[in-house]
Amino acid sequence: MSRKELAEAVGVNPQTIGYLERGDYAPSVELALKIAAVFSAPVEALFSLEPFPPLARTLTKQGDS
Amino acid sequence: MIALYALYPIGCVLQLIADETATGAALRIAGLSLVVAAFAAFAVLAGSSLQRQTQEPETVLDERELADRNRAAYQAHSVFAGIVLLSLIYLMLRQDLSDNRNLDLWTPATGDHWNAIFWGAVMLAMTLPAAFLAFRKFHPDEDIEQ
Numbered sequence: 001m002s003r004k005e006l007a008e009a010v011g012v013n014p015q016t017i018g019y020l021e022r023g024d025y026a027p028s029v030e031l032a033l034k035i036a037a038v039f040s041a042p043v044e045a046l047f048s049l050e051p052f053p054p055l056a057r058t059l060t061k062q063g064d065s
Numbered sequence: 066m067i068a069l070y071a072l073y074p075i076g077c078v079l080q081l082i083a084d085e086t087a088t089g090a091a092l093r094i095a096g097l098s099l100v101v102a103a104f105a106a107f108a109v110l111a112g113s114s115l116q117r118q119t120q121e122p123e124t125v126l127d128e129r130e131l132a133d134r135n136r137a138a139y140q141a142h143s144v145f146a147g148i149v150l151l152s153l154i155y156l157m158l159r160q161d162l163s164d165n166r167n168l169d170l171w172t173p174a175t176g177d178h179w180n181a182i183f184w185g186a187v188m189l190a191m192t193l194p195a196a197f198l199a200f201r202k203f204h205p206d207e208d209i210e211q
Contacts, residue, residue: 011127012128013126013127013129013130015129016127016128016129016130025132027128027129027153028128031128035092047194064084
């Protein structure tokens with residue numbers, strides 16, 4: 001899904017999606033829930049107060065367990 | 066942005082200090098050129114997306130753009146109010162010290178002086194919010210098709 005498609009789906013400017021990806025802007029609860037609904041994912045899977053660990057580390061942990 | 070805020074006052078000062086000699090005429094032309102360049106920069110900024118963001122109705126902007134605009138408007142208001150206050154303090158000091166012959170502070174006296182101050186204030190008031198938006202906007206050329 002492109003930034004433009006996601007932006008249209010949640011009703012924001014495509015640049016705002018870029019700001020969210022880079023962590024330059026913290027979305028409102030409403031926007032976070034809308035984005036989570038687009039991906040059918042829980043909101044905490046997409047947004048966190050702490051930085052997400054690198055994907056490689058997450059996959060390594062899953063492989064170990 | 067820098068052209069707008071630096072060239073205009075420099076151009077006005079050059080015209081202010083120009084006398085009736087040949088050097089003065091050159092200074093006047095140089096000053097006028099800088100003022101024209103500043104107005105050209107003003108025209109470019111007035112047509113920019115940043116300037117539109119400061120004037121669009123709220124229904125057109127998303128929550129990030131609104132937050133950015135509100136922050137920029139607050140910062141612009143603070144800076145403009147500070148400049149006005151400093152100017153008033155200067156004029157007040159000038160008035161209080163007007164009897165002191167050793168300290169002859171300049172004050173606007175002619176129509177040209179007030180004209181320069183007025184148009185400078187107009188440009189500043191109209192463009193400061195867009196200037197603060199520009200300072201915050203780190204990724205203006207982002208590819209939105211990604």
